[in-house]
Amino acid sequence: MSENSLPESHRDLLEAPIPVTIATVGSGGHPQLTAIWVVLDGGDVVTSLTETRQKLKNLRARPQATVFVIDPNNPFRTLEVRGDVTIEPDPDLVTLVRVLGAYGTELESFQGPLEDRVTVTLRPTRVVALG
Amino acid sequence: MSENSLPESHRDLLEAPIPVTIATVGSGGHPQLTAIWVVLDGGDVVTSLTETRQKLKNLRARPQATVFVIDPNNPFRTLEVRGDVTIEPDPDLVTLVRVLGAYGTELESFQGPLEDRVTVTLRPTRVVALG
Numbered sequence: 531m532s533e534n535s536l537p538e539s540h541r542d543l544l545e546a547p548i549p550v551t552i553a554t555v556g557s558g559g560h561p562q563l564t565a566i567w568v569v570l571d572g573g574d575v576v577t578s579l580t581e582t583r584q585k586l587k588n589l590r591a592r593p594q595a596t597v598f599v600i601d602p603n604n605p606f607r608t609l610e611v612r613g614d615v616t617i618e619p620d621p622d623l624v625t626l627v628r629v630l631g632a633y634g635t636e637l638e639s640f641q642g643p644l645e646d647r648v649t650v651t652l653r654p655t656r657v658v659a660l661g
Numbered sequence: 662m663s664e665n666s667l668p669e670s671h672r673d674l675l676e677a678p679i680p681v682t683i684a685t686v687g688s689g690g691h692p693q694l695t696a697i698w699v700v701l702d703g704g705d706v707v708t709s710l711t712e713t714r715q716k717l718k719n720l721r722a723r724p725q726a727t728v729f730v731i732d733p734n735n736p737f738r739t740l741e742v743r744g745d746v747t748i749e750p751d752p753d754l755v756t757l758v759r760v761l762g763a764y765g766t767e768l769e770s771f772q773g774p775l776e777d778r779v780t781v782t783l784r785p786t787r788v789v790a791l792g
Contacts, residue, residue, distance in 0.1 A: 548736070549731055549736045551682050551694065551729055551731070553684045553692035553694055553727070554692070555686055555690065555692060558725075559686065559723060559725050560725045560726075560727055560743040560744075560786070560787070561684035561685070561686060561692045561725070561726065561727040561743070562727065562741070562743070563682065563684055563694075563727050563729035563741050564729075564739070564741065565731050565736065565737075565739050592690060594689075594690050594691045594692075595691075595692070596684070596691055596692040596693065596694050598682055598694035598695075600680055600682070600696050602733060605679070605680045605696065606696075608695070608696050610693070610694050610695065612691040612692070612693070613691075655691070656691070
């Protein structure tokens with residue numbers, strides 16, 4: 531199944547507290563992949579990053595990314611969300627707190643950096659749901 | 662840890678029978694991500710694809726890919742392997758049989774296409790092992 535919005539059948543893969551993979555493209559042309567935490571905002575996929583991370587530098591240069599999840603209970607069930615990215619400052623950590631909360635973590639116990647936080651929003655342009 | 666070869670500490674993530682994520686870059690610039698099965702050939706990551714798959718078309722146009730695994734038992738332990746790709750015909754299905762075997766599957770029970778099989782070899786140029 532391929533469309534440009536998140537299918538109800540696979541939304542659970544982005545709502546469950548499991549890490550998802552995000553891919554950006556580096557200046558040398560190679561995809562860069564890392565594990566991140568996300569929340570859904572209607573039909574968009576939202577995460578919290580910091581300005582200093584390589585993947586954010588990649589997104590500043592090329593605002594295209596893809597999020598991918600393999601169902602931990604069924605390796606043949608996957609969701610790929612390609613989309614275009616917008617980046618906004620998150621000085622009050624609103625997005626960070628929201629994302630952490632979705633994974634059962636409070637800001638007080640978060641070990642990562644709090645400075646230079648931004649909200650990254652991926653608006654789907656193509657979605658492939660398998661399995 | 663970042664280097665250009667597979668660290669012993671994380672080789673298990675590519676040797677275990679768990680699906681890994683591969684990213685290529687499409688003509689429109691978005692990463693394309695799918696789940697694949699792989700084997701190691703020394704320091705290279707090897708898989709079997711068919712000519713008709715979009716990811717192979719992407720690799721023909723831009724022979725750069727990245728393989729990524731999240732440890733199913735520890736979501737903070739990940740392995741990212743960026744590399745350059747070579748593609749060779751696999752008319753006798755040698756690579757396909759080898760990859761299937763690593764995941765406990767025999768050719769006779771394999772449901773996928775057998776025609777136009779190629780061996781895709783990813784030679785690492787940058788490896789990031791976390792956790």
